[in-house]
Amino acid sequence: SREMLIDFVPTTNGLSLADAPAFKKAAGGAPANVAVGIARLGGSSAFIGKVGEDEFGYMLADILKENNVNNEGMRFDPGARTALAFVTLRSDREREFMFYRNPSADMLLQEAELDLDLIRKAKILHYGSISLITEPCKSTHIAAAKAAKELVLFWSYDPNLRLPLWPSAKSARKRNFEYVGNC
DSSP, X not given: OOOOEEEEEESSXXXXXXXXXXXXXXXXXXXXXXXXXXXXXXXXXXXXXXXXXXXXXXXXXXXXXXXXXXXXXXXXXXXXXOOEEEEEEBTTSOXXXXXXXXXXXXXXXXXXXXXXXXXXXXXXXXXXXXXGSSTTHHHHHHHHHHHHHHTTOEEEEEOOOOGGGSSOHHHHHHHHXXXXXXX
16 A cells, blocks of 8 residues: 555534634545455555655554554655545545645655565555556556556556646546556
8 A cells, every 4th residue: 555644634523624713634635445354354554655744644643653654665755745635524425635735745655665575575566556657656567557457466546536636637548547457
């Protein structure tokens, strides 16, 4: 997995982000959530990705460790911040997101920073589409997938479509279909 960030969630349910009086921070990122879920169910999991060399990045590394997720594949970027997302479930039951990633550390994971040993030990490689949006993370994502393919691992792909992060809905559709078609 390659996405982990800080979610800021309103302390009051059912409000828009603008109407929320306060927020609490929580670890987020769908692939990281899967790694934690597997560990909580008694499985073995690891996280590969990049966060900022900042308090939030260290907090996320600690949360993985506390939840028995191997965090040796985490990298810390001294020049970029850990990604942030403000997310709420409005009264109409629709989620609303506002992301702060321009660029955030997760977008800057380089192929040379991949822990291929962790991939070689894995039975399943799980990842989401957000790492396909921009370079260099896109090429890193594809390199990890190629390594997994050569090792005959199972893949788990979560499209996890967050349109505000993509240049357009058309580009999101095209890149996801191209990627899945080439796997």
